[in-house]
Amino acid sequence: MNKTAKLLAAxxxxxxxxxxxxxxxxxxxxxxxxxxxxxxHTMAWSMGRIKANVxxxxxxxxxxxxxxxxxxxxxxxxxxNLFTAGSDKGKGWKETRVKAELFTDKEGVGKVAGPxxxxxxxxxKVAATGDAAAVKAQFGKLGDACKGCHxxxxxxx
Amino acid sequence: MNKTAKLLAAxxxxxxxxxxxxxxxxxxxxxxxxxxxxxxHTMAWSMGRIKANVxxxxxxxxxxxxxxxxxxxxxxxxxxNLFTAGSDKGKGWKETRVKAELFTDKEGVGKVAGPxxxxxxxxxKVAATGDAAAVKAQFGKLGDACKGCHxxxxxxx
Numbered sequence: 001m002n003k004t005a006k007l008l009a010a011x012x013x014x015x016x017x018x019x020x021x022x023x024x025x026x027x028x029x030x031x032x033x034x035x036x037x038x039x040x041h042t043m044a045w046s047m048g049r050i051k052a053n054v055x056x057x058x059x060x061x062x063x064x065x066x067x068x069x070x071x072x073x074x075x076x077x078x079x080x081n082l083f084t085a086g087s088d089k090g091k092g093w094k095e096t097r098v099k100a101e102l103f104t105d106k107e108g109v110g111k112v113a114g115p116x117x118x119x120x121x122x123x124x125k126v127a128a129t130g131d132a133a134a135v136k137a138q139f140g141k142l143g144d145a146c147k148g149c150h151x152x153x154x155x156x157x
Numbered sequence: 158m159n160k161t162a163k164l165l166a167a168x169x170x171x172x173x174x175x176x177x178x179x180x181x182x183x184x185x186x187x188x189x190x191x192x193x194x195x196x197x198h199t200m201a202w203s204m205g206r207i208k209a210n211v212x213x214x215x216x217x218x219x220x221x222x223x224x225x226x227x228x229x230x231x232x233x234x235x236x237x238n239l240f241t242a243g244s245d246k247g248k249g250w251k252e253t254r255v256k257a258e259l260f261t262d263k264e265g266v267g268k269v270a271g272p273x274x275x276x277x278x279x280x281x282k283v284a285a286t287g288d289a290a291a292v293k294a295q296f297g298k299l300g301d302a303c304k305g306c307h308x309x310x311x312x313x314x
Binding site for chain 2: 073
């Protein structure tokens with residue numbers, strides 16, 4: 001294949017992939033905003049549970065339940081599925097707090113999304129060991145990863 | 158141990174277990190109601206994604222993402238953690254639709270909670286195979302398990 005053909009093929013693959021991905025995306029803007037707000041609040045509950053365990057009586061099973069749920073949300077590809085074009089404004093349970101930059105600054109999004117998914121999966125691994133001190137340390141790293149996105153792409157209330 | 162001692166020991170174990178469990182439960186009533194509404198809506202999103210895949214173009218990874226998230230929620234022990242006494246009334250994102258019977262009919266709750274957790278975990282297993290027909294069948298079973306609880310313990314809107 002010459003260079004032009006390769007570029008065309010790459011472009012076609014991208015179009016097909018994009019087409020396939022968009023065919024699976026469900027929900028109107030208000031649905032997507034409500035679902036993403038729901039997912040973040042389910043994570044907030046789970047983070048709160050881990051915090052209560054590392055600061056109080058440690059219960060291995062509870063931390064595993066919470067960490068697995070956080071990891072499952074982190075791996076659910078909320079980005080392409082619940083932050084589609086046009087959802088920078090709108091109301092789910094409440095008005096979205098997302099900044100418009102999330103939809104334009106792809107490099108910046110990648111810099112915060114990657115660490116978040118990585119630390120969430122690591123949290124699940126560490127939770128499985130039942131090592132309270134390691135869980136406490138990983139909880140801090142995960143919290144920092146969450147904050148990385150909040151600071152950059154979420155409006156203050 | 159004589160019978161009285163055994164009963165006392167059993168009672169003590171129960172008290173300790175109950176004490177430990179309650180120490181890990183977090184959130185005020187309105188927090189718990191908001192978190193459980195969030196978790197159910199995160200499941201609704203995930204069920205919608207599986208539905209879109211079995212009815213449209215099947216994407217194995219998307220179904221796995223959604224099924225794993227549903228399973229993680231099902232395994233998170235929402236019952237004892239987000240349906241504590243007094244949360245039969247109250248407002249999270251909106252007024253709770255739970256019926257008071259959920260807090261009194263323990264046998265009935267067990268009859269619907271068990272199948273829901275079982276079918277959710279089975280859904281994750283079937284999703285991992287990528288067998289679209291099997292996923293479709295399991296999706297039906299999981300939907301029935303969800304409905305079993307809605308019919309019995311959720312008020313109509």
